Amino acid sequence: xxxxxxxxxxxxxGMCVLTAADYFEQDDEDGRVVLLADEAEDCDxxxxxxxxxxxxxxxxxx
Amino acid sequence: MSASETVPYGIPLDRETPxxxxxxxxxxxxxxxxxxLRYHPNGxxxxxxxxxxxxxxxxADPRFSARLGSPVQVPIPMPGIEAYADFxxxxxxxxxxxxxxxxxxxxxxxxxLTGVFTVKRMKALEPxxxxxxxxxxxxxxxxxxxxxxxxxxxxxxxxMMICELLGVxxxxxxxxxxxxxxxxxxxxxxxxxxxxxNALFAFLGELAAAKRAAPTDxxxxxxxxxxxxxxxxxxGMAALLLIAGHxxxxxxxxxxxxxxxxxxxxxxxxxxxxxxxxxxxxxxxxYLTIIHTGLIRQVKxxxxxxxxxxxxxxxxxxxxxxxxxxxxHFIEPxxxxxxxxxxxxxxxxxxVHQCLGQQLARMExxxxxxxxxxxLPGLRLAVPAHEVPLVTGQSFYGVAExxxxx
Ligand code: HEM
Ligand code: SF4
Numbered sequence: 001x002x003x004x005x006x007x008x009x010x011x012x013x014g015m016c017v018l019t020a021a022d023y024f025e026q027d028d029e030d031g032r033v034v035l036l037a038d039e040a041e042d043c044d045x046x047x048x049x050x051x052x053x054x055x056x057x058x059x060x061x062x
Numbered sequence: 063m064s065a066s067e068t069v070p071y072g073i074p075l076d077r078e079t080p081x082x083x084x085x086x087x088x089x090x091x092x093x094x095x096x097x098x099l100r101y102h103p104n105g106x107x108x109x110x111x112x113x114x115x116x117x118x119x120x121x122a123d124p125r126f127s128a129r130l131g132s133p134v135q136v137p138i139p140m141p142g143i144e145a146y147a148d149f150x151x152x153x154x155x156x157x158x159x160x161x162x163x164x165x166x167x168x169x170x171x172x173x174x175l176t177g178v179f180t181v182k183r184m185k186a187l188e189p190x191x192x193x194x195x196x197x198x199x200x201x202x203x204x205x206x207x208x209x210x211x212x213x214x215x216x217x218x219x220x221x222m223m224i225c226e227l228l229g230v231x232x233x234x235x236x237x238x239x240x241x242x243x244x245x246x247x248x249x250x251x252x253x254x255x256x257x258x259x260n261a262l263f264a265f266l267g268e269l270a271a272a273k274r275a276a277p278t279d280x281x282x283x284x285x286x287x288x289x290x291x292x293x294x295x296x297x298g299m300a301a302l303l304l305i306a307g308h309x310x311x312x313x314x315x316x317x318x319x320x321x322x323x324x325x326x327x328x329x330x331x332x333x334x335x336x337x338x339x340x341x342x343x344x345x346x347x348x349y350l351t352i353i354h355t356g357l358i359r360q361v362k363x364x365x366x367x368x369x370x371x372x373x374x375x376x377x378x379x380x381x382x383x384x385x386x387x388x389x390x391h392f393i394e395p396x397x398x399x400x401x402x403x404x405x406x407x408x409x410x411x412x413x414v415h416q417c418l419g420q421q422l423a424r425m426e427x428x429x430x431x432x433x434x435x436x437x438l439p440g441l442r443l444a445v446p447a448h449e450v451p452l453v454t455g456q457s458f459y460g461v462a463e464x465x466x467x468x
Contacts, residue, residue, distance in 0.1 A: 011169075012176025013416045018424075021181075031176025049405060055416035057122060 001042050002062045003051075005033045009058040016054055020046040024059075033058060069107070071100040073137045073356065073379065075454040080447065080461075081321055081350060082396065083383040087112075091384035096368060101135035101377055103144050108135060108377035109370070110356075114388035114408070116368065117380045121413035125367075126359035126378055127164050128415060129155065135377045138355055142252030156259065158291075158298020161306070161415060168414060171299060174288065175418060178227075178281055184421040187223070191426055194222050195433040203437065208444030211464040216315035217308070219430050223422070224307035228300055229280025230269060237265045242305040246457040248355070262304070267297040303419070310352065311423045313453075313460030315430050318346040320464055321398055322431070324447055328400050332435055342400035343427045348407035349398045351383040354459040357411060382408045438468045 003023060012031030016024035023046075025034045040047045051059040074086040082088070090097065091112035099110035111120050120126050131152035134143055146153075155163050160171040177183075198215050205214070221239070225232040244250045244258035270286040270293065277283040281303075285296045322329040332342055356379040363374050372378075385408050387395040393402065410417035417423070434441065443450070444465040451462040 011172060011414045011416065012180065013410075013418075014179075014181040014421050015416075017181040018421070026180040026182065027177065028180070028182070029177050030173055031178070031180045032173075053406065055122070055412045056414055 001040055001047070003035060003038050003040060003047060004060045004062070005035050006058045006060070007032050009056045011056045011058075013055050016050040016059060019050040019053055020044075023047060024050060069098045069100050070110070071105065072102050072139065073099070073110070073381070075138060075354070077452065077454065080317075080450065080452055081324075081398070083351070083354065083387065087381065087384060088387065091381065091388070096370065099137065099379060101137060102139045103136070104133065104147070106133055106135050106377070108379070109372070110137075110379050110381060112381045112384040112388075114385040114391040114406070117382060117385035117408055118412050119368075120359065120378060120380050121357065121408070121411060121415075123367075123413075124164065125361055125363070125365060127362055128162055128168070128359060129153075129164055129362075130162065130358065130360050130377075131375070133375065137358065137377075137379045138248055140252070141249050142254075145252055156298055157294035158296065158300075159302050160299070161302060165414060171295065172414075172418065174285070174291070175281075175299070175303075178284075179418050179421055181421050184425050187227075187422070188425060188429065190226065191219075191223060191429045192433075194219050195430050199433055199437045208465045208467040211319060211466045212312070212316045212461065213463070215430070215434070216319070216464070217312040219315065220311035220423075220426055221308040223426060224304060227281055227307075227422075228303060229273065229278055229282040230266075230300075230304065234265075238262060238304050239308075241265075242301075242309065243456075245305055246309060248455050248457065259301070262301045263294070263297045266300040266304070267293060270296045270300065306417075307419050307422070309456075310419075310458055311426050313352045313458045314346065314350065314423070314427060316464045317350050317352065317460045318343075318427065318431065319434060319441075319466075320443070320447070320450060320461060321346060321350060322435075323441065323443055323466075325398050328398060329435065329441075332400060332431070333439055336432060338400055339428050339432050340424075341402075341404070343424055343431065344404040344407060345398065345400050345402055346427070347409040348386045348392070348395075348404040350459075351386045351407075351409050352458045352460055353409060353411075354383050354454070355457055356381045356383070382411075441466055441468045443467075 010032040074084045095113035095116050096111045129152045132149045134146040160168045241258040241262045273283040274286040359378045410420040444467040
């Protein structure tokens with residue numbers, strides 16, 4: 001699946017980093033999400049969790 | 063019985079047991095995901111949302127505004143609130159207090175801080191938190207028994223940390239601890255709250271001015287140096303961090319310790335398994351849900367939501383304590399199980415206001431619980447559990463004192 005993040009929506013809560021640190025990081029300056037890889041196995045449940053837990057709906061999976 | 067008689071008037075706060083939400087609130091949750099609620103002081107009709115599904119939905123939906131306004135309404139009685147009865151429109155937002163703002167005002171201020179509270183930055187604070195925890199444990203272990211864990215440990219650890227981060231001298235905590243307590247004490251009175259807020263602004267405004275003249279390496283100096291922020295905004299942001307940053311975590315540390323002691327198998331399990339600590343903290347956050355009065359929003363326009371007709375200016379209370387006990391989302395939610403999957407709990411909220419300090423709070427709790435269990439494995443309550451004084455009259459639920467011995 002493809003991972004997309006919307007930095008305009010991101011509120012820097014860090015749930016994604018806490019849940020799937022291999023894919024998400026927070027910008028050192030503004031705390032907003034930075035994608036480390038935009039492609040993942042469909043069975044990777046951590047990514048699905050991160051998308052569901054993001055409080056701002058900033059992560060979409062396709 | 064007429065329909066109006068079945069509408070609850072405000073949210074009950076009194077509990078039957080220390081760790082479970084009031085039975086009356088749980089009963090409302092079992093009856094419907096969302097229902098009418100009458101608000102104090104005038105009985106205005108609004109809404110109460112109790113399920114996990116709808117709590118998430120409301121908190122993520124910008125139509126439910128964090129800007130509150132007339133007609134003044136609160137889900138629990140608040141003396142002095144009648145003074146605002148004649149007010150028309152949205153209450154003026156306190157400068158810097160972005161918790162009560164909507165985007166884009168909220169976004170502008172929150173983004174000034176998100177870089178400071180990242181997962182990575184909070185991990186880097188680990189040694190400093192560890193040091194504060196060990197210092198407090200040394201003092202506790204060397205002092206008399208029984209001891210009050212609230213005053214000796216649960217309050218000082220987060221208070222020292224937020225002071226250090228902000229650059230507020232901890233020795234001057236008399237200038238902010240009582241005032242911030244007044245702000246989250248439900249029946250402190252509207253006048254006393256206003257006075258407390260003014261005092262906090264004065265204290266932090268002075269401190270910010272000093273830092274503007276002679277910057278030190280801390281958050282308040284950075285905010286004070288930001289040309290885009292007014293002096294009042296700097297004081298308000300600092301006040302928000304101080305208020306939100308110490309009493310919440312303090313309540314969790316004391317109530318969490320009590321919950322582990324009263325579920326001794328869970329305490330013992332954590333003794334041998336430090337790897338369980340991160341999950342245990344999430345489970346304690348879920349199970350204890352210290353934000354027992356719920357999260358409050360107001361709608362500004364008429365719209366339909368989940369089959370209900372919502373009217374402009376109605377209030378909506380999101381009952382996080384029931385959402386966190388929702389069987390549709392959690393397995394056996396009424397049991398404390400530090401090995402359970404508490405993912406998705408709403409104790410830090412949801413949506414754009416989700417707790418800014420959550421990664422700091424998590425680090426503090428992990429280190430503090432681990433320190434306590436490691437250092438005082440034989441810790442126990444020094445009084446019967448039912449004699450521990452509970453605090454229901456504040457925005458954050460917890461214990462007033464926790465007499466312990468070891
Ligand atoms: C266990 C401890 C904590 C709990 C349970 C907690 C809970 C919450 C909740 C539920 C909200 C959302 C309020 C709403 O949606 O109306 C919130 C917001 C906030 N919290 Fe925390 N909090 C904790 C610790 C902290 C700490 C340590 C800090 C500061 C360092 C902090 C700073 C904030 C701030 C600044 C906001 C406002 C965020 C915004 O409006 O965008 N909190 N907190
Ligand atoms: S969880 Fe969402 S809001 Fe939080 S940092 Fe990640 S993308 Fe941003």
